[in-house]
Amino acid sequence: MIAGVAARDRAMSVLSIVGGIALWQLAAGYVPDLILPSPSAVLARFTDPAWLGRLLPALAGSLTQLGIGFALSLAVALPLGIVIGRSTVLMRMFEPVISALYAIPPVAFIPFLIIWFGLFLEARIALVFLMSVFDILVVVIAGARDVRRPLIDVGRSFGASYGQRFRLIVLPAMLPFFFAALRVGSARAINGMITAELFFAAVNLGAVMKRASQNFDSATALSVVLLICLLGLLAQSVINMLEARLLHWHVRT
Amino acid sequence: MERLRTFLLGCSGIALFLAAWEIAGRSFGPALLAPPSIVAVDYIDLLAQGDMLRELAFSLRQMAIGFLLACAIGMPLGVLMGRSRIADAILRPWVSMFVVTSTAALIPLLIMVLGTGLPLRVTIVFLASVWYIVLTTYNGARGISPQQIAAARSFSATRLQIFRKVIMPALYPYLLTGARIGLVHAIRAMVMAEMFVIIGYGGLVHRAGLVVETGPLLGLLMTLMIVSLLFNALLGESGRRLAPWYEQQRVSL
Numbered sequence: 001m002i003a004g005v006a007a008r009d010r011a012m013s014v015l016s017i018v019g020g021i022a023l024w025q026l027a028a029g030y031v032p033d034l035i036l037p038s039p040s041a042v043l044a045r046f047t048d049p050a051w052l053g054r055l056l057p058a059l060a061g062s063l064t065q066l067g068i069g070f071a072l073s074l075a076v077a078l079p080l081g082i083v084i085g086r087s088t089v090l091m092r093m094f095e096p097v098i099s100a101l102y103a104i105p106p107v108a109f110i111p112f113l114i115i116w117f118g119l120f121l122e123a124r125i126a127l128v129f130l131m132s133v134f135d136i137l138v139v140v141i142a143g144a145r146d147v148r149r150p151l152i153d154v155g156r157s158f159g160a161s162y163g164q165r166f167r168l169i170v171l172p173a174m175l176p177f178f179f180a181a182l183r184v185g186s187a188r189a190i191n192g193m194i195t196a197e198l199f200f201a202a203v204n205l206g207a208v209m210k211r212a213s214q215n216f217d218s219a220t221a222l223s224v225v226l227l228i229c230l231l232g233l234l235a236q237s238v239i240n241m242l243e244a245r246l247l248h249w250h251v252r253t
Numbered sequence: 254m255e256r257l258r259t260f261l262l263g264c265s266g267i268a269l270f271l272a273a274w275e276i277a278g279r280s281f282g283p284a285l286l287a288p289p290s291i292v293a294v295d296y297i298d299l300l301a302q303g304d305m306l307r308e309l310a311f312s313l314r315q316m317a318i319g320f321l322l323a324c325a326i327g328m329p330l331g332v333l334m335g336r337s338r339i340a341d342a343i344l345r346p347w348v349s350m351f352v353v354t355s356t357a358a359l360i361p362l363l364i365m366v367l368g369t370g371l372p373l374r375v376t377i378v379f380l381a382s383v384w385y386i387v388l389t390t391y392n393g394a395r396g397i398s399p400q401q402i403a404a405a406r407s408f409s410a411t412r413l414q415i416f417r418k419v420i421m422p423a424l425y426p427y428l429l430t431g432a433r434i435g436l437v438h439a440i441r442a443m444v445m446a447e448m449f450v451i452i453g454y455g456g457l458v459h460r461a462g463l464v465v466e467t468g469p470l471l472g473l474l475m476t477l478m479i480v481s482l483l484f485n486a487l488l489g490e491s492g493r494r495l496a497p498w499y500e501q502q503r504v505s506l
Contacts, residue, residue, distance in 0.1 A: 005338075012342035020347065035366050092259050093266030100267075103481035104474050105441040107357075107448060108455075111462020111470055115285065187353055195357035199448070213361035221362045225354065232353035 037219035045223040054208065059227070061204035062193055065121060069128025070189040076129075077136035077181070084137075085144025086170070098141075102134040106192070110199050120203075124196035131192030136185040143177025144170070179243040186235040194228055287468035295468035296475065304457065305476060312453040313480070315371060316443040319378025323435055327386030328428055334387070335394020336420070348391075352384035356442055360449055369450040374443070381442030382435035389434060393427025394420070425496040433488045440481050 021039050028038035045051055084090045109130055117123035147170050155165045197206025205224055212220035271289050278288025287295070299305045333340045334348070356377055367373040397420055405415045447455020454473075461470040 009342040016343040092262035096263040097270045105444040107445040191355040209361045
């Protein structure tokens with residue numbers, strides 16, 4: 001019964017996507033291409049080898065700064081989040097500072113980043129870092145605080161050392177939050193990647209978009225948006241898959 | 254006693270942060286990083302000149318249009334998706350795709366269609382906040398306990414009564430959380446759009462970045478931080494006033 005309902009819902013979702021694209025194609029016939037390019041025109045971009053030849057190197061360049069910035073974010077936010085979250089004193093000390101810094105829109109730091117890092121790769125990495133680090137930090141702190149007291153007490157009464165309690169109890173208990181941090185952080189980092197390419201010197205995917213927009217080629221611009229969107233969905237599903245593999249004991253609701 | 258301790262620890266954390274910033278600022282010099290002592294002086298200048306507050310009022314008024322539109326459309330949509338399986342199946346794939354779409358990537362595309370005027374900024378603020386409002390409301394509407402609805406029904410409440418007396422009160426905290434999360438994204442989007450077309454408060458931030466001194470720039474960032482924290486506190490407080498019975502189960506996303 002329940003399986004039947006789930007299958008029906010899935011069929012509805014697929015139908016909705018197909019129907020939406022059909023509606024879009026239909027509507028595009030009545031609207032100028034500039035305002036709404038048809039889905040077939042957008043998809044045609046991905047089969048054009050000349051255009052792919054420009055797009056793929058751009059994508060590779062974008063992914064490089066995404067990877068470096070996101071890795072830096074994780075390297076800073078994971079240890080810092082665990083240290084702050086595991087200590088009540090540190091937590092109370094730095095919570096106001098973190099929420100104050102978190103409240104500043106990261107794009108507003110761009111003029112500041114230009115002063116420090118210039119307009120190129122370093123600046124883009126810095127923006128990806130800045131846009132993702134606080135979101136990861138907040139989730140990791142919440143995770144480190146969430147570890148249940150009795151679990152640690154049981155470990156202690158079986159004579160586990162501090163290191164053992166940390167490795168065998170705290171870290172596994174935090175894993176669901178670690179994946180949540182990856183999900184939030186990767187979405188923010190991808191956002192930072194394209195924001196950086198549009199706001200600093202236009203390069204990679206940002207340059208492709210800017211050129212398309214100067215030529216009033218909205219089909220190309222939309223195809224880049226679609227590519228970034230797919231990149232985000234791919235990152236989410238890879239993280240979900242890893243979570244299901246590693247955390248089969250934890251059912252996410 | 255406990256609250257006093259938390260307060261004092263928070264103050265010491267802020268003091269520590271300011272001290273570290275002061276030391277770093279003194280050693281880098283105001284061209285790279287103005288220390289808080291200089292930012293404070295520049296901040297008084299900013300207030301006295303009046304540009305900052307005037308542009309802020311201008312930008313917030315325009316942001317309010319996009320944000321209120323997002324609430325007006327996002328909240329009913331979230332309730333609909335949460336209460337109807339069919340609407341959920343049809344709309345969810347689209348919402349989960351739009352929520353990962355980076356708003357920055359849409360700017361070049363939207364400029365082609367809408368130009369660089371008010372419609373562009375309202376649309377960007379709307380698109381940046383509406384999906385978060387939809388998803389938070391959706392989670393709230395889905396989580397309403399079926400027992401409460403069954404109980405109301407067994408007392409022969411009409412559908413309208415159930416909606417007003419059971420569903421709405423259960424939704425309040427989620428609506429407010431949705432508005433809070435949406436507002437954070439709306440402020441970010443406002444600054445981003447304004448920095449892109451160089452107008453309003455974002456334009457002011459952009460121009461501050463062109464000056465050799467970083468004091469005024471950091472002062473502008475401070476104001477953004479204060480505005481964001483203030484709105485957050487205001488919405489949190491109104492939540493406590495409107496739905497005091499939900500104090501324990503404050504939701505977060």
